[in-house]
Amino acid sequence: MTTLRIAMNGVTGRMGYRQHLVRSILPIRDQGGVTLPDGSRVQVEPVLVGRNADKLKELATLHDVEHWTTDLDSAIADADIVFDAAMTNLRPTTLSKAMRQGKHVYTEKPTAETLDEAIELARLQAETGVTVGVVHDKLYLPGLVKLRRLVDEGFFGRILSLRGEFGYWVFEGDSQPAQRPSWNYRAEDGGGITTDMFCHWNYVLEGILGQVKTVTAKTVTHIPARWDESGKEYVATADDAAYGIFDVTTPGGDDVVAQINSSWAVRVFRDELVEFQVDGTHGSAVAGLRECRAQHRSHTPKPVWNPDLPVTEPFRDQWLEVPANADLDNGFKLQWEEFLRDVVAGRPHRYDLLSAARGVQLAELGLKSSAEGRRVDIPEITL
Numbered sequence: 117m118t119t120l121r122i123a124m125n126g127v128t129g130r131m132g133y134r135q136h137l138v139r140s141i142l143p144i145r146d147q148g149g150v151t152l153p154d155g156s157r158v159q160v161e162p163v164l165v166g167r168n169a170d171k172l173k174e175l176a177t178l179h180d181v182e183h184w185t186t187d188l189d190s191a192i193a194d195a196d197i198v199f200d201a202a203m204t205n206l207r208p209t210t211l212s213k214a215m216r217q218g219k220h221v222y223t224e225k226p227t228a229e230t231l232d233e234a235i236e237l238a239r240l241q242a243e244t245g246v247t248v249g250v251v252h253d254k255l256y257l258p259g260l261v262k263l264r265r266l267v268d269e270g271f272f273g274r275i276l277s278l279r280g281e282f283g284y285w286v287f288e289g290d291s292q293p294a295q296r297p298s299w300n301y302r303a304e305d306g307g308g309i310t311t312d313m314f315c316h317w318n319y320v321l322e323g324i325l326g327q328v329k330t331v332t333a334k335t336v337t338h339i340p341a342r343w344d345e346s347g348k349e350y351v352a353t354a355d356d357a358a359y360g361i362f363d364v365t366t367p368g369g370d371d372v373v374a375q376i377n378s379s380w381a382v383r384v385f386r387d388e389l390v391e392f393q394v395d396g397t398h399g400s401a402v403a404g405l406r407e408c409r410a411q412h413r414s415h416t417p418k419p420v421w422n423p424d425l426p427v428t429e430p431f432r433d434q435w436l437e438v439p440a441n442a443d444l445d446n447g448f449k450l451q452w453e454e455f456l457r458d459v460v461a462g463r464p465h466r467y468d469l470l471s472a473a474r475g476v477q478l479a480e481l482g483l484k485s486s487a488e489g490r491r492v493d494i495p496e497i498t499l
């Protein structure tokens with residue numbers, strides 16, 4: 117059986133540890149690898165890479181992982197695949213080194229802090245011909261898989277709009293510790309919700325609707341001061357909320373208006389931490405991470421506006437659950453499995469550095485739109 121050695125950089129971090137090591141690579145290893153189309157299997161062998169030897173050793177022992185190192189360069193040299201989930205600003209250097217040595221690459225988003233760097237990485241991918249996968253986890257979530265199925269089945273008729281709500285309250289860190297890393301709130305360390313989330317929204321919009329043509333955004337820092345991991349107060353220099361409007365064109369040429377609010381300063385009155393509502397001439401659907409509910413044209417009630425009377429319609433009850441009709445595994449794991457099959461087959465992965473560059477572009481132009489107070493067109497990226 118073939119075994120792929122994967123250097124996992126940044127594996128002591130939140131995403132690297134929880135989603136990639138614990139929810140993806142270890143379960144893949146423990147299930148005996150990934151099955152290939154011919155029935156054979158490919159196994160994975162993680163190598164934990166980071167700066168803190170004690171933490172790495174502890175994780176390795178806890179999860180029965182044989183190899184760990186603090187030497188990123190030697191880990192890259194010895195690997196078949198280099199994975200990166202360290203801080204965003206360090207990513208271009210790590211990925212370039214790996215690709216130049218002919219290593220396949222799997223990486224968290226955003227791939228870079230600037231569009232120029234993201235395009236440079238996409239060029240390097242094209243030049244070296246290695247297989248590269250960039251995390252597009254939201255498209256593998258059960259809720260969005262169901263939403264995409266409704267689009268494919270023509271459920272919506274002509275799609276008119278999409279509205280998304282993402283966010284939750286991130287504690288400031290004084291009376292209760294913050295539940296996200298402090299660098300997320302410092303622009304100088306690569307933080308900011310626009311940089312973080314617009315690259316997701318780009319592939320979500322592309323994956324559900326079509327090409328994003330323009331962006332109009334208002335980004336703000338609602339909470340000006342926070343407390344870091346050591347309890348020290350710091351100035352929040354990065355945006356913690358972004359209110360965006362996007363013009364999207366479907367493959368059939370229809371124009372769709374998408375609005376997505378992203379905020380770490382909002383309290384949740386929703387069923388899930390992110391929800392997208394799509395409205396079309398023939399039906400509507402609301403998808404979260406896991407669930408998707410739909411309402412067909414023929415089930416649509418006819419509310420009449422009358423503020424003098426209490427609401428009598430049970431609006432939420434008028435939607436029908438969309439079934440999964442399949443066993444939808446953890447989204448991060450599903451994408452890893454697809455990527456590993458692509459590596460073995462020697463073919464490109466469908467979500468690569470060019471798609472990631474479009475995500476970085478949307479974030480960059482979203483920030484520009486907010487700074488200049490205007491709508492910004494999104495040019496096509498050519499390599």
Ligand SMILES: NC(=O)c1ccc[n+]([C@@H]2O[C@H](COP(=O)([O-])OP(=O)(O)OC[C@H]3O[C@@H](n4cnc5c(N)ncnc54)[C@H](O)[C@@H]3O)[C@@H](O)[C@H]2O)c1
Nearest residue numbers: 126127128129130131132201202203204224225226251297
């Ligand atoms: N796909 C998603 O939904 C999603 C969600 C959150 C974050 N992310 C991305 O994942 C990445 C990591 O985010 P996180 O929330 O896990 O952050 P984190 O702060 O928890 O982890 C960052 C990791 O980088 C390491 N690191 C920090 N400074 C370093 C340095 N100078 N040299 C080497 N390593 C260093 C840390 O030790 C840690 O292992 C970011 O790029 C972020 O944008 C993706």
